[in-house]
Amino acid sequence: MNLFYHPNSKPTDTEISFDKEESRHIGKVLRKQVGDILHTTNGNGSIFEAKLEVVTPKTCLASVLNVINYDAVPYNIHLAVAPTKLNDRYEWFLEKATEIGVSEITPIICDHSERKVIKSERYEKILQSAMKQSLKAYVPKLNAATPFSEFILKHANDEGIRCIAHCEETNKHSLKDILLPKTTVLICIGPEGDFSSSEIDKALQHNFTPVHLGNSRLRTETAAVVACHSVAFINET
Numbered sequence: 728m729n730l731f732y733h734p735n736s737k738p739t740d741t742e743i744s745f746d747k748e749e750s751r752h753i754g755k756v757l758r759k760q761v762g763d764i765l766h767t768t769n770g771n772g773s774i775f776e777a778k779l780e781v782v783t784p785k786t787c788l789a790s791v792l793n794v795i796n797y798d799a800v801p802y803n804i805h806l807a808v809a810p811t812k813l814n815d816r817y818e819w820f821l822e823k824a825t826e827i828g829v830s831e832i833t834p835i836i837c838d839h840s841e842r843k844v845i846k847s848e849r850y851e852k853i854l855q856s857a858m859k860q861s862l863k864a865y866v867p868k869l870n871a872a873t874p875f876s877e878f879i880l881k882h883a884n885d886e887g888i889r890c891i892a893h894c895e896e897t898n899k900h901s902l903k904d905i906l907l908p909k910t911t912v913l914i915c916i917g918p919e920g921d922f923s924s925s926e927i928d929k930a931l932q933h934n935f936t937p938v939h940l941g942n943s944r945l946r947t948e949t950a951a952v953v954a955c956h957s958v959a960f961i962n963e964t
Contacts, residue, residue: 728766728862729757729765729766729859730766730767730768730774730858730859730860730862731745731749731752731753731765731766731767731768731859732749732767732768732769732770732855732858732859732866733745733749733767733768733769733775734769734770734771734866735769736767736768736769736773736775737769737773738773738794738796740775740791741790741791742777742780742788742789742790742791743767743775743777743788743789743791744786744787744788745786745787745788745789747785747786749787750782750783750784750785750786750787751784751785753765753779753782753787754782754783754784754787755784759779759782759787760779760782761779761780761781761782762778762779763778763779764776764777764778764779764792765777765778765779765789767789768858768859768863768864770855770858770864770865770866771864771865771866772796772797772798772799772864772865773794773795773796773797773864774794774795774797774864775791775793775794776791776792776793776794776795777789777790777791777792778790778792797864797865799865800828800830800962801908801909801962802908802909802910802911802912802958802962803830803831803887803910803911803912804828804829804830804831804912804914804955804958804959805829805830805831805832805833805911805912805913805914806824806829806831806832806833806914806916806951806954806955807832807833807834807835807873807878807913807914807915807916808820808832808833808834808835808915808916808947808948808951809834809835809836809837809839809840809875809916809917809918809947810834810836810840810842810843810845810872810918811842811918811919811946811947811948812841812842812918812919814842814846816946816947816948817834817842817845817947817948818849818850818853819948820947820948820951820952821850821853821854821857822853822856822857823857823952823955824867824951824952824955825853825854825857825858825861825863825866825867826857826860826861827952827955827956827959828863828955828959829867829955830865830867830868831867831868831869831870832854832867832868832869832870833870833871833872833873833878834870834871834872834873835872835873835874835875835878835915836872836873836874836875837875837917837918837922837923837926838875838922838923838925838926839917839918839919839920839921839922839923840918841918841919841920842918843872844872845872847869847871847872850869851869854866854867854869875915875922875926875929876926876929878915879929879930879933879935880933882913883933883934885911885913886911887910887911887912887913888905888906888907888910888911888912888913888936889913889934889935889936890902890905890912890913890914890915890935890936890937890938891914891915891922891927891930891931891935891936891937891938892914892915892916892917892937892938892939892940892950892954893917893921893922893927893937894921894944895921895924895927897927897937898937899937899938899939900936900937900938900939901938901939901941902914902938902939902940902954902957903957903961905936905938906957906958906961907961908961908962909962912958914938914951914954914958915930915935916947916950916951916954917947918947919946919947940953940954940957941953
């Protein structure tokens with residue numbers, strides 16, 4: 728099944744009009760015709776079954792046959808991850824985290840960050856594409872890039888589990904030992920050079936729990952995917 732993305736669709740809509748990009752994909756690439764059935768999501772929990780009524784290279788129109796509204800999962804995964812030096816590694820993380828079930832992503836700019844500018848529009852498209860590929864009804868929220876110290880202060884009083892994964896040889900908990908099902912989890916992952924000592928201290932001062940992700944030293948993007956999967960796994964039923 729192909730899943731299309733139409734963010735403005737509402738569960739009460741009776742028809743869906745696709746933009747030029749999606750229309751070209753439907754008509755030119757997939758060669759769909761009038762009468763064919765499509766499935767589309769608004770990225771906010773609804774999946775629509777619709778029948779194509781008009782197919783042109785610039786506009787496709789479909790009538791809604793059925794709508795299924797999915798509840799959000801009973802937990803929340805917020806990953807605050809420093810952009811990697813090589814952008815394609817960060818894009819790989821965005822794709823895989825979406826497939827696993829991340830809820831929210833914040834790029835954090837750290838003392839040791841080598842990349843401090845992100846391509847938010849491109850990142851959004853990667854999240855949307857991964858959502859469609861993995862047949863999910865929710866697209867992750869992508870926040871603006873935020874300085875680490877500002878991020879810590881903003882989330883200092885958040886409910887749920889808040890942790891920082893770092894590589895310094897200090898006392899740390901294993902992430903798997905502190906996770907609880909049906910809980911909001913915020914995990915900070917640093918850049919290639921790790922968080923600075925002052926950043927780690929700041930996080931601990933604001934009640935972030937120091938954690939490790941196992942015995943291996945992981946790349947930034949790998950650590951983020953491992954952390955995401957750990958939370959999703961503990962919530963499997």
